[in-house]
Amino acid sequence: MELTSVLNQSLTYISSFALKCAADLDISGRIQAYGRPMPLNELARSIPISPEKDMMLGRLMALLVQKEVFAQDEAGYVLTPVSKLLLTEHSNMGAFARYITQPPFTKVMCVMGEWFKEGAAGSTVYMMANDGKPSWDLFKENPQLGKLFNEAMTSRCKQQMRDFAKSYPHIFDGLNSLVDVGGNTGTAVKIIAEAFPFLRCTVLDLPHVVAEANLEDDSFNVVAGNMLEQIPPAEAFLIKNVLHDWRDEDCVGILKRCKEAIEPRKDGSKVIIVDIIQDFKNNNPKATETGHLFDILMMCCHGSKERTKQEWHDIILGAGYSGYKIHPAQLGVDCVMELYP
Ligand SMILES: C[S@@+](CC[C@H](N)C(=O)[O-])C[C@H]1O[C@@H](n2cnc3c(N)ncnc32)[C@H](O)[C@@H]1O
Known part of the structure; x- marks a missing residue:
C-alpha cells in the first residue's frame, strides 16, 4: 500500500503530460467530430499516426480513461465532462495543461530541493532555474510562451466566468465603472460588460499583454x-487570480493603490478579489488538493502563496479597508471577496 503510494506519487506527473498529449493531438475534438463511440483504429487514423503506434495510443488512452478524462464502452471512446473541457471551440482548457508543462516550469520543479538548501534569501525557485530572471520577464522575452500563458488564462477565465452573472447577480448594483486589475487580455471584462451593460469596463495589464487584447472590441477600454x-x-475593481502571484507587502500596496483610486459612492464602491482561500470549507477533496498544488506553484514561481482566511484578513485590513465579506458561492476552486473602502 505504502510502496504503491510512493510509486504513484512519483509517477503522477506523467498524467499532466498525458493530458497535454491529448490536447496536442486534439483527441477530444476527434471523438466529438466522430459523433459516436470512436474505436481505437478510427482515432489513430484520424490523427493520423502510423499503424505500428496504434497499440501505444491505446495505452495512452487507457491511462486517460483511468483518470476519467475519457470513457470507453464496447464500441469505443467517448467524451466525459473533463474531456469536453478540452474541446478547443468550447473551453480550450488543454491550453492550461500545455502551458504548465513547458520546460521553464518543469525545470523549476526539478530544483525545488536545491533551492530550499541553497537558494538566496528573497530569490525564487523560478529564478534559480531560469538564470536569475523573475517569471513575468519570461513572457515578455518569449512571446510564444506569453501567448500560451494568455491562452491558458483566457480558457480558465471563460470557465470561471460562465455562471458569474447567475451566481452574483447583484454584485455590481449601483455601480457605473469597473477596472479589472491584471485582467490579462480582457476575457473577464468582456463577459462582465455583456452581462452588466450599465458598467463601463476597463482592463489594466502590462503593455505586452494588453497588446494581445482585441482592441476593436468596444465593449471595454484597455489601459x-x-x-x-x-x-x-x-467605482469598482476586480482583482482575479492576481494577488496569489504577489508577496504580502505587494498585495497590501496594490490594494492601497485601489483604495486611493476608488471613486466613492454612497453605497457600492468596492474591490472584488477572486482567489483561493486555503481553509474555505467545501466537500471537494480535489479542490483542496488543487489549492495545495497552486500554493507550491506560487511559492516556486513568484515567492508568493495561496492564503488562508486569516492571511487575507491581515492583508485586507493592513491595506486600510473598513470591512469585507466572503461570498459563500465559489467560482471553481476560487472564492469571491468584497472589500469596502
Ligand atoms: C495569473 S494572471 C490572471 C489574469 C486574469 N486576471 C485572469 O483571472 O485570467 C496575472 C495577470 O497579472 C498581470 N500582471 C503581472 N504583473 C503586472 C503588473 N505589474 N501590472 C499589471 N498587470 C500585471 C499578468 O500579465 C497577468 O495577466
Whole structure:
C-alpha cells in the first residue's frame, strides 16, 4: 500500500503530460467530430499516426480513461465532462495543461530541493532555474510562451466566468465603472460588460499583454500600465487570480493603490478579489488538493502563496479597508471577496 503510494506519487506527473498529449493531438475534438463511440483504429487514423503506434495510443488512452478524462464502452471512446473541457471551440482548457508543462516550469520543479538548501534569501525557485530572471520577464522575452500563458488564462477565465452573472447577480448594483486589475487580455471584462451593460469596463495589464487584447472590441477600454505604480480610477475593481502571484507587502500596496483610486459612492464602491482561500470549507477533496498544488506553484514561481482566511484578513485590513465579506458561492476552486473602502 505504502510502496504503491510512493510509486504513484512519483509517477503522477506523467498524467499532466498525458493530458497535454491529448490536447496536442486534439483527441477530444476527434471523438466529438466522430459523433459516436470512436474505436481505437478510427482515432489513430484520424490523427493520423502510423499503424505500428496504434497499440501505444491505446495505452495512452487507457491511462486517460483511468483518470476519467475519457470513457470507453464496447464500441469505443467517448467524451466525459473533463474531456469536453478540452474541446478547443468550447473551453480550450488543454491550453492550461500545455502551458504548465513547458520546460521553464518543469525545470523549476526539478530544483525545488536545491533551492530550499541553497537558494538566496528573497530569490525564487523560478529564478534559480531560469538564470536569475523573475517569471513575468519570461513572457515578455518569449512571446510564444506569453501567448500560451494568455491562452491558458483566457480558457480558465471563460470557465470561471460562465455562471458569474447567475451566481452574483447583484454584485455590481449601483455601480457605473469597473477596472479589472491584471485582467490579462480582457476575457473577464468582456463577459462582465455583456452581462452588466450599465458598467463601463476597463482592463489594466502590462503593455505586452494588453497588446494581445482585441482592441476593436468596444465593449471595454484597455489601459497598458503597471499596477504596482498606478491604477486608473473607477467605482469598482476586480482583482482575479492576481494577488496569489504577489508577496504580502505587494498585495497590501496594490490594494492601497485601489483604495486611493476608488471613486466613492454612497453605497457600492468596492474591490472584488477572486482567489483561493486555503481553509474555505467545501466537500471537494480535489479542490483542496488543487489549492495545495497552486500554493507550491506560487511559492516556486513568484515567492508568493495561496492564503488562508486569516492571511487575507491581515492583508485586507493592513491595506486600510473598513470591512469585507466572503461570498459563500465559489467560482471553481476560487472564492469571491468584497472589500469596502
Ligand atoms: C495569473 S494572471 C490572471 C489574469 C486574469 N486576471 C485572469 O483571472 O485570467 C496575472 C495577470 O497579472 C498581470 N500582471 C503581472 N504583473 C503586472 C503588473 N505589474 N501590472 C499589471 N498587470 C500585471 C499578468 O500579465 C497577468 O495577466
